Amino acid sequence: MVTPSAPHVYLQDIANWDGKEITLKGWLYNKRSSGKIRFVMLRDGTGVIQCVGSIKDIGDEGFAAIDSMSQESSLTIRGTVRADERAPGGFELIMSHVECVATALDEFPISPKEHGTAFLMDNRHLWLRSKRQVAIMRIRHCIVKAIRDFFDENGFTLFDPPIFTNAACEGTSTLFETDYFGEPAYLSQSGQLYGECGAMALGRIYTFGPTFRAEKSKTRRHLTEFWMIEPEVAYMDMWGAAELAEDMICFVVRRVLETRAEELKVIERDAAILEKIQKPFPRISYTDAIEVLKKNGHEINWGDDIGGDEETTISNQYDRPVFLHHFPAELKAFYMKHDPENPKLALGFDVLAPEGKGEVVGGGQREDSYEELVARIGEHGLKVEDFSWYLDLRKYGSVPHAGFGLGLERTVAWLCGLPHVRETIPFPRMISRLKP
RNA sequence: UCCGGAGUAGCUCAGCGGUAGAGCGGGUGGCUGUUAACCACUAGGUCGGGGGUUCGAAUCCCUCCUCCGGAGCCA
Incomplete structure (x- = not known):
């Protein structure tokens, strides 16, 4: 006692x-x-x-x-x-x-010596007890709290989208299908369309929840289940959303530096690198980026997608995140608004994290014209009736609006300096990992 | 799905045609200041599965499985 x-x-x-x-x-x-x-x-x-x-x-x-x-x-x-x-x-x-x-009934599997990642992942439930994993979980919590505080303090309302969805927004191949009382239902791969409903109702909202991608990706940047934050704002344009992302990232980095210095030390993350994350982030258009990539020896042409190696080349030129904007419209989703000055371009942007950590944010302005959106849905081979509720947002008092999505795990991996997203979430779900 | 790499003791690995090895972890004993403590002793193996070549295969060949990394796609 x-x-x-x-x-x-x-x-x-x-x-x-x-x-x-x-x-x-x-x-x-x-x-x-x-x-x-x-x-x-x-x-x-x-x-x-x-x-x-x-x-x-x-x-x-x-x-x-x-x-x-x-x-x-x-x-x-x-x-x-x-x-x-x-x-x-x-x-x-x-x-x-x-x-x-x-007493421990058996020999604890994870000794103080070195282990391989496959073994540690098999013992993830016990690996979480290690000093390093504890530090990462603390920083993850800090980042989550900072994101919530940022939006809460700036007039946003938390708006939870559903996880079961009926519509095949961007094709069913990347969706997990479940049996919903005899009907197919899909696990949400984005809360954005629902977030737009929230923006029209509440003005400024953000979603914060798990999303699911059945894509068979096997890389250090992919999980099949990950957490995403998606703010959406009525009467905001693309540059407004970019500035919002910039402010949010700076706020989060500041918070981590101020409250998690000990944890950064445990995981041997150089805080000086994070100190450099300050406004303004450089902004480079897709078209200019293609020229930069050509000069750096990449075989790429206007209209091609920018892959992982290309992203690294661009982000390595800066010591802070960089905005890539005005992509070719055909590379982007159907809901992205086209640039009135050049309809071949979309009013969208990505944020590439420094140190080659890749895309952590994707966002932009949404198509707000009813006629344009109907046409776009058709062009993408989607059924208009599946999106009747989404189209209603344009039918009843449509306004310019914009937002973005932030991948939590990629952000944690970047701020912690981790090579792989699997250590950023307690129980990562990957193509070959469902247990523990 | 495609391209690479790897599967040997609980873990991390060496051995790469000729008797199955080391370090750590476990067990036993020793030590009053250790720091991933140290010292001595000890237990522990279907060398991923199947097939083949050979007097002889962990080692060479074929096949399958699993995992890791990358590509595509994306946050």
Whole structure:
């Protein structure tokens, strides 16, 4: 039991308890021993600390308890906090009492040594206990919170789109089909069309939810289930949406730097690189980008899609995110508004993250003309009746409007400097990963 | 779907025609300041599956499976 003089303390607050007797509750991270002394590395989810036990303080009983526990056994330790130069976190705990809560019934699969990613992914449920994964999850949470705060503080309303959808917006090949009481239903691959309904109702909204893509992509940037944030604003044009994306990204980066410096250190992410993420981001048109790519030895022509290697070439020219805008309209989705000054171009943009991290945002202005949109739906081989509700937005008081989609996992991977998105979400879903 | 790469102890890997190996992890013992502790001993294997070549295959050939990376598509 916890005595009033030895309250339960989390390791993140340990600096406030120097010289005091406290209780720690956690798991055995590692241990070392000598004949008459025991070193216990305890983690509690907020940090790791070395606890020192000498035979005169904890007796044979304490030694026996420690010796019976293997890695990841759960335990509580009472002791006195002591600042110590030699300790990695600056503090140690001098044990006065140790109690095993539950011994690990088997050898913990993930030893303190190196492991391959396939093995770690098979043990994702346990891998999440490691210092590095804990730090990444904390930063992910920070980013989620910052995004919500940014929109909430700027007059936006959270607007949740459905996950079951009936329409095959952009062809069924990339959608997961489910049996919905005998009818086919598809897991949402974007909340945007619903977000547009919200913008017409509430003015400024953002969606924040999971989306699903059945595309058989096997790359470091793809998940089949990922989280997307999609703001949508009535009476906003393409450049307004671009500025919104810019402000949001800067706000999020600032928040991570201010509140997650420790976690960035744990994952060895150079904060100086993130300090450079400031307005304004360079803006380069698709047409100009093609010229840049040609000069850099890429075999690409106007009208071709810009692939991963090309994106890297462009983003490597800057130390901050870059806007790519005014793509050829035929490369983009049916709802994208065409440039009135050049109908071959779409009023859309992508944001490429620096360091070759690729596209983190895609957005632009939506087609607001009823006639144009009907024609566009036909051109894309889609059925007008599937989009009757969407067309109603143009029928009843259509206005210029714009928005964008931000991929959460790609953003986390970029800000954390991770090579692969699989470590950015607790349980990544990929083409060959459904378990755990 | 296509193009590469890899499957050997619980994990990370070496061995690449001639007796199945190391480090870590596990177990046992030792050590009063260790830091991925150290020292000694010890247990642990259908060398991804199937077929073939050979006196002999983890090793060479064929085939299948799985995973990893990339392409396409996208956030």
